[in-house]
Amino acid sequence: MFIDAIPKEIDSAMADAWQAFHQYRKMPLKVRADFMRAIGQELKNMEDEIVPIAMKETNLPEARMRGELARTIFQLNQYGDAAESGEWLEARIDTANNDKTPPKPDIRKMLVPLGPVVVFGASNFPFAYSTAGGDTACAFAAGCPVIVKAHPAHAETSEKVASAILKAVNKQKMPKGIFFHIHGAGVEVGKALVMHEHTSAVGFTGSLGGGKQLFDWGNQRKVPIPVFSEMGSVNPVFLLPEKLKNSSEEVAKAYAGSITQGVGQFCTNPGLIIGIESDDLQKFIETVGKEIEKTAPAKMLHPGIAKAFDEKRDKALEQNNVTTVGVSATLKKENEGTPTVATAAGKDFLSNPVLHQEVFGPYSIVIRCKDMNEMIEVAKHLEGQLTSTFMATDNDIISNEELVEAVKNICGRFIINGVPTGVEVCLSMQHGGPFPATTDSRFTSVGADGIKRFARPLAFQNWENKLLPDELKNENPLHIWRTVNNQLTKETIH
Amino acid sequence: MFIDAIPKEIDSAMADAWQAFHQYRKMPLKVRADFMRAIGQELKNMEDEIVPIAMKETNLPEARMRGELARTIFQLNQYGDAAESGEWLEARIDTANNDKTPPKPDIRKMLVPLGPVVVFGASNFPFAYSTAGGDTACAFAAGCPVIVKAHPAHAETSEKVASAILKAVNKQKMPKGIFFHIHGAGVEVGKALVMHEHTSAVGFTGSLGGGKQLFDWGNQRKVPIPVFSEMGSVNPVFLLPEKLKNSSEEVAKAYAGSITQGVGQFCTNPGLIIGIESDDLQKFIETVGKEIEKTAPAKMLHPGIAKAFDEKRDKALEQNNVTTVGVSATLKKENEGTPTVATAAGKDFLSNPVLHQEVFGPYSIVIRCKDMNEMIEVAKHLEGQLTSTFMATDNDIISNEELVEAVKNICGRFIINGVPTGVEVCLSMQHGGPFPATTDSRFTSVGADGIKRFARPLAFQNWENKLLPDELKNENPLHIWRTVNNQLTKETIH
Numbered sequence: 001m002f003i004d005a006i007p008k009e010i011d012s013a014m015a016d017a018w019q020a021f022h023q024y025r026k027m028p029l030k031v032r033a034d035f036m037r038a039i040g041q042e043l044k045n046m047e048d049e050i051v052p053i054a055m056k057e058t059n060l061p062e063a064r065m066r067g068e069l070a071r072t073i074f075q076l077n078q079y080g081d082a083a084e085s086g087e088w089l090e091a092r093i094d095t096a097n098n099d100k101t102p103p104k105p106d107i108r109k110m111l112v113p114l115g116p117v118v119v120f121g122a123s124n125f126p127f128a129y130s131t132a133g134g135d136t137a138c139a140f141a142a143g144c145p146v147i148v149k150a151h152p153a154h155a156e157t158s159e160k161v162a163s164a165i166l167k168a169v170n171k172q173k174m175p176k177g178i179f180f181h182i183h184g185a186g187v188e189v190g191k192a193l194v195m196h197e198h199t200s201a202v203g204f205t206g207s208l209g210g211g212k213q214l215f216d217w218g219n220q221r222k223v224p225i226p227v228f229s230e231m232g233s234v235n236p237v238f239l240l241p242e243k244l245k246n247s248s249e250e251v252a253k254a255y256a257g258s259i260t261q262g263v264g265q266f267c268t269n270p271g272l273i274i275g276i277e278s279d280d281l282q283k284f285i286e287t288v289g290k291e292i293e294k295t296a297p298a299k300m301l302h303p304g305i306a307k308a309f310d311e312k313r314d315k316a317l318e319q320n321n322v323t324t325v326g327v328s329a330t331l332k333k334e335n336e337g338t339p340t341v342a343t344a345a346g347k348d349f350l351s352n353p354v355l356h357q358e359v360f361g362p363y364s365i366v367i368r369c370k371d372m373n374e375m376i377e378v379a380k381h382l383e384g385q386l387t388s389t390f391m392a393t394d395n396d397i398i399s400n401e402e403l404v405e406a407v408k409n410i411c412g413r414f415i416i417n418g419v420p421t422g423v424e425v426c427l428s429m430q431h432g433g434p435f436p437a438t439t440d441s442r443f444t445s446v447g448a449d450g451i452k453r454f455a456r457p458l459a460f461q462n463w464e465n466k467l468l469p470d471e472l473k474n475e476n477p478l479h480i481w482r483t484v485n486n487q488l489t490k491e492t493i494h
Numbered sequence: 495m496f497i498d499a500i501p502k503e504i505d506s507a508m509a510d511a512w513q514a515f516h517q518y519r520k521m522p523l524k525v526r527a528d529f530m531r532a533i534g535q536e537l538k539n540m541e542d543e544i545v546p547i548a549m550k551e552t553n554l555p556e557a558r559m560r561g562e563l564a565r566t567i568f569q570l571n572q573y574g575d576a577a578e579s580g581e582w583l584e585a586r587i588d589t590a591n592n593d594k595t596p597p598k599p600d601i602r603k604m605l606v607p608l609g610p611v612v613v614f615g616a617s618n619f620p621f622a623y624s625t626a627g628g629d630t631a632c633a634f635a636a637g638c639p640v641i642v643k644a645h646p647a648h649a650e651t652s653e654k655v656a657s658a659i660l661k662a663v664n665k666q667k668m669p670k671g672i673f674f675h676i677h678g679a680g681v682e683v684g685k686a687l688v689m690h691e692h693t694s695a696v697g698f699t700g701s702l703g704g705g706k707q708l709f710d711w712g713n714q715r716k717v718p719i720p721v722f723s724e725m726g727s728v729n730p731v732f733l734l735p736e737k738l739k740n741s742s743e744e745v746a747k748a749y750a751g752s753i754t755q756g757v758g759q760f761c762t763n764p765g766l767i768i769g770i771e772s773d774d775l776q777k778f779i780e781t782v783g784k785e786i787e788k789t790a791p792a793k794m795l796h797p798g799i800a801k802a803f804d805e806k807r808d809k810a811l812e813q814n815n816v817t818t819v820g821v822s823a824t825l826k827k828e829n830e831g832t833p834t835v836a837t838a839a840g841k842d843f844l845s846n847p848v849l850h851q852e853v854f855g856p857y858s859i860v861i862r863c864k865d866m867n868e869m870i871e872v873a874k875h876l877e878g879q880l881t882s883t884f885m886a887t888d889n890d891i892i893s894n895e896e897l898v899e900a901v902k903n904i905c906g907r908f909i910i911n912g913v914p915t916g917v918e919v920c921l922s923m924q925h926g927g928p929f930p931a932t933t934d935s936r937f938t939s940v941g942a943d944g945i946k947r948f949a950r951p952l953a954f955q956n957w958e959n960k961l962l963p964d965e966l967k968n969e970n971p972l973h974i975w976r977t978v979n980n981q982l983t984k985e986t987i988h
Contacts, residue, residue, distance in 0.1 A: 022899060087982065092922040092943070105912060107922040112902070114935075219713040223878070223929045226936070384717070397961055405516060408606070408952065415955040418599060427977060428586040428601040430953035435717045441608075441950040442720070449586070449951070456935040457943070458902065459924035461909040467891055481982050483921060488581065488975050488982065 002155045002183035009182070010192050016177025017116035017145040018198040023175040025113045025143040028470070029084045029478065035172045036080035036140055039132055040073040042164035042171075050160045054126045057154040059299035059335070064262065065127070072127040075425055076137050082427070082448030083141035086480030090457065091471055093484045095493065105462050108472040111455035113143030114226075115200025118193045120214070121151035121158055122205035123301050124265045130154070131161035131181065134445055135203030135228075142454035144200070145178045149193060152185040153302040187213075194218055194227070201454050202227040205267070205445065208358075208436050215439040228453050230445045233385040233437040234271035234358050235420045238375065238407065240396035243417075244280040251391050252284045255364075256291030258419035260339045263298045264362030265305070267431075268387050268420040271358055274346075274367045274378055285366055288341050289326030295339040297332035300361060306335040309361035313340055316359055321348045325366060337361040346374040350381060372400065379406040384434025384441065387413045387420040410434055412441065496649045496677035503676070504686050510671025511610035511639040512692040517669040519607045519637040522964070523578045523972065529666045530574035530634055533626055534567040536658035544654045548620045551648040553793035553829070558756065559621070566621040569919055570631050576921070576942030577635035580974030584951065585965055587978045589987065599956050602966040605949035607637030608720075609694025612687045614708070615645035615652055616699035617795050618759045624648070625655035625675065628939055629697030629722075636948035638694070639672045643687060646679040647796040681707075688712055688721070695948050696721040699761070699939065702852070702930050709933040722947050724939045727879040727931040728765035728852050729914045732869065732901065734890035737911075738774040745885050746778045749858075750785030752913035754833045757792045758856030759799070761925075762881050762914040765852055768840075768861045768872055779860055782835050783820030789833045791826035794855060800829040803855035807834055810853055815842045819860060831855040840868040844875055866894065873900040878928025878935065881907045881914040904928055906935065 005013075024032075043050070051065045058065075082088060089110045097104040117139035121130035128134065131148050139146045150158035162181035169179055184190060194202055194217045202218055202225065204211050211229025218227035239251065258270050273288075275281040300306040317324060317340075325341040332338045339362040346369035349355050355365060369375040388411035390397065390404075397404060397416075408414055412433030423431055423446050431446035432438040438445070443453045465474050474493040476482065481490055499507075518526075537544070545559045552559075576582060583604045591598040611633035615624035622628060625642050633640045644652035656675035663673055678684060688696055688711045696712055696719065698705050705723025712721035733745065752764050769775040794800040811818060811834075819835040826832045833856040840863035843849050849859060863869040882905040884891065884898075891898060891910075902908055906927030917925055917940050925940035926932040932939070937947045959968050968987040970976065975984055 022903075026899070085980075087977070090943070094918070094920040094922040102916060104918055104920075107907075107918060107920060109922040109924050115903075215718070216713070219710070224709070224933065226934070394958065394961065405520070409516075409609075412951065413601075413953040413955055414957075416957050416961075418956045422596060424588070424598055424601060426588040426598070426601060427980060428588040428603040428953055430603050430951045432951075434950075439718065440720070442946075444951060449584070452936075456928075457906065457924045457926075457938060459907040459922055461907055462912045463908075463910050464888065467888065467910075483581070486579075486921060 020177035033080035038168035240392035252287035292326035514671030527574035532662035585976035733769035734886035746781035786820035
């Protein structure tokens, strides 16, 4: 058991973070990147110790935990490289022009860090979206100290990861206060962290209720701060007619796998599948049902999540005109989630908001639309999503532009002929979408563009070259991309 | 007199805007840019008609009005060019790699428009930050329809500018509903616009009270939206010792001019000047005082602003230990603002929050710090600012790092040896700063980077080349900069 932080501890951690901020933000990009790589190395060093602890706390299997730890180290390295490349700084330079009336001054702009960032660990990714996860890596890359509130469901894992970060802090001689790890099972600690005057931004991955509450607190402060909550979504999948005719069985099998992968505990789990009434759709439904029956229940992350899954699933199944398509044939044990797929008609989906809600776990509902118009209607009534997926032939796409455009407008990532689970860590990734998927659709929490969440532009006007930061000096000593008089270039300025 | 919009009109305008959004967002970048250039041309065509109306409504002189109209046209052209260049789209491409386990999919990301944008006209810039001003230009460039609420103080000017936009809409055959102009003197119309389900973002320039209210409404919606309020600031100016010793008189004259330029009605007006007690500072104060005495009062934008100026100025002057340095020797007439400069000691400033507040108009206060430590203390206690300025020699900068760093942290634009008034329209400009200068320090409302306020990233995963938007196709038909596998390039992909 870990003890909740008390207000005095929070004050002291934030005061240290504020001090550290003013040192860390002046440090060269390379120093930040080396610090992040050192954290990765420390995590690698403790892999055999930490993986069993995470397995015990989360009920996730060894291969997943080793894979997720590797992904976490990869993120630290990749975002470190990105930080060092300087492309994210959006350096812009307009040189002086004294021939203009009035004379045009020399102005040079780059992104600078916001300040201490509070990160809330996610229950479903004990490594990749928790203590040393994506939000922490982005904040360090931007030049911000980090205060992590451990997720209580994997507090020991979090404590171990924090110790790896602190080792890297020492070895790389980073300022004291650049990282602090706090426990807190109740809401008080979280609220105190968000409301603290030195907190400059917040990163969160979790439920809609939790994420929205943090967002509201962030906005209600005397000085509002950005709160980036990634709150998941139902990730609709549209089965288009020609594709379904060609390969309904194959698609059904792929989706039964995606729905139950990791006991359905991914933000991008496909919770809603939409097709048009037809023999092909019936065949799809039957195949999914059979596959689901063959899939055994498995332990969920923690008892609270297992309980919420049962309640939300049962509530969805109780709705009028919802029928079960397939349920795992194996009886579940304590804290396990039973794979389940249901179905309902388009008109019932359109009139019943309960069916739009996420059921976090191995559950999905197949919506049977009476025709393409109803499918478009459904698309237009969906809330914001992290992902949308089309299972479609070229012909399906070309002949259904209205549907394509409607779906484009509600999601952050638009997949064709694939499954939404599996979020690649790369610059082109968008993991974020219109509310309620996230609180700010303009940013991503996966990929190096996530660094920009924790930075703001600062313009220097009329400064002498030698007094400017290296990033903006004429000679471009860091050799970074900059937009000089509206042209992207790495050239020096003469 | 214009009549306030009624709810039915607002509903109908927003429904049209929503329709138009789905057409406009698919239109090529060049079409958007041509539309914006056409607005500029229409404004140019009506210059001689519109300038006298604006002069009458705002009390601003002809040269200023002609200059501001030229700037407005320049903005439309410059942001149109920027839209067409495609650099702002942040196109990112990571190509597939089937050798990886699991295989890495092809992912391509670009910015897409948010949806209809509501723009509130600013009283102090009837052209450049109103109906066809910076916010409107950025929204059109991003691919968003615009609904403008006219500022009631220059409703006729706004109506005329709106007619120019509508002419361009017709000539360029843009979708009906891409632009709508609404009057509303009370808060009801503004609130209804911000709360409307189809409103996707808001742009505002004006007072802290007004801007913060819109921000709160935006966050209280069922689906929160970004509200970009630029709410002005006191724009502190730090007089450093060596600079003051070398040129106190010259600096004083430049600042007397900046304080009273445009009757002090700029967001970047220098309302706070901070020096260290010395003979040089006394000389500076005396010179400013004399210059201010020589400057005649002038008519402010409207009676409400003139009244607020008098009240806030008088309140500031009534505070303990505040003394007057100089007041215009000319008696003011109705609705005029009297140039005024006051002074107070550092310790009184630190203990009295009233002295931190903006007095919108030709007013500034000189703070006399007892030493550099107190000057640093003052810097650390300042709220967020659009600009900060140093009047300093190289030596002043090099020997006062703590002050430099403290000031860097509170502002969006950091000027040396210049005046903050005069906001250049260019890509490197940052017009935005930590709260309460703006509601979101991560964005600017001047310069083409302001386009990004109204867009969000959308990633396409696994799409065939021919089905992708032109911006992301292998052959790069628009010849734009893109980051392909982490390298910035204009090359095609093979």
